Amino acid sequence: MPELPEVEGVVRALAPNIEGKSILEATLSETVCEAHRQGKQCIVKNMEPADFERKMRGMTVKKLSRRAKYIFFDLEKNNETFLMVNHLGMTGAWFIVQHENEILEEKFRNHIHAKFSLSTGELLIFSDIRRFGEFRLLGTIDEHPPLLQMAPEPFDDQxxxxxxxxxxxxxxxxxxxxxxxxxxxxxxxxxxxxxxxxxxxxxxxxxxxxxxxxxxxxxxxxxxxxxxxxxxxxxxxxxxxxxxxxxxxxxxxxxxxxxxxxxxxxxxxxxxxxxxxxxxxxxxxxxxxx
DNA sequence: TAGCGACACCGGTCGC
DNA sequence: TGCGACCGGTGTCGC
Incomplete structure (x- = not known):
């Protein structure tokens, strides 16, 4: 169950490995696509899976940061900026590998729901056993009002x-x-x-x-x-x-x-x-x- | 209209 | 051994 410290750890580990890199291809699992066909907002919120894949393609990761339990991906494509907000839900996990076989634990390997091929040839993988995780691709943060309601970071002065x-x-x-x-x-x-x-x-x-x-x-x-x-x-x-x-x-x-x-x-x-x-x-x- | 409670989303794990 | 109940972070819906 990732809380603030777990999410912070993910961001610190992920950031140096993906900042500055581009996403050549984004692929969502068949499970996610099928759930969307049934009208469920599985993992990808407020967007069709095909749209998400298409829009993520060609994005450059400018910066990775954490806000509360959310991971913020600052993205750029054709001089336009985007914000991809990710929540790990209960069981979300990120991996950077050459091949998905490198994910040793079967239960994570069996529940890969998003794959991003990076410009360096690596795979950035999001695995989520219970599918409580979420992706929201936004123009700016105010497109998702609950994010604006968040309390300040506990380490902030105020x-x-x-x-x-x-x-x-x-x-x-x-x-x-x-x-x-x-x-x-x-x-x-x-x-x-x-x-x-x-x-x-x-x-x-x-x-x-x-x-x-x-x-x-x-x-x-x-x-x-x-x-x-x-x-x-x-x-x-x-x-x-x-x-x-x-x-x-x-x-x-x-x-x-x-x-x-x-x-x-x-x-x-x-x-x-x-x-x-x-x-x-x-x-x-x-x-x-x- | 604002606020609040109920509920949905899942599969691993535990207990019977 | 097998099956049903339980658990939980967040958004949304309906009262």
Missing amino acids: ALDYFLEKCGLPKYKNKPIKEVIMDGQVISGCGNIYATEALFRAGVHPARKAGRISKKRKIDLFEAIKNVLSEGIEMGGSTISDYRNINGEAGGMQHRLKMYGKKVCPNCSAKTKSMIIAGRTSVYCPKCQH
């Missing part, structure tokens, strides 16, 4: 004030804090794993209402979120199920997780509890988190 302000809004103040910090309009890139960890580190109960937490504790929580996210980036991400970097390697952050998926609290040895918040499993320590 992110803390933005978070504190949002917590006080009627829309959020009566919601469980875990639901609030996982909302991309409040904090960018904080998914279930890192939210669970940050709440544990800050000693905040996941179900506590956002409006019932002191400013000081909210600031502590925000710092904890930034810390787990940067630790995640340093460790190359968490590999909980299907996340792989572009070399097919797993990350190391899962070994640093103290609460996500744990049965016993590492601080006080109490049995952890879990509850469903906003439809997601939330693990916490009933003694350490209030």
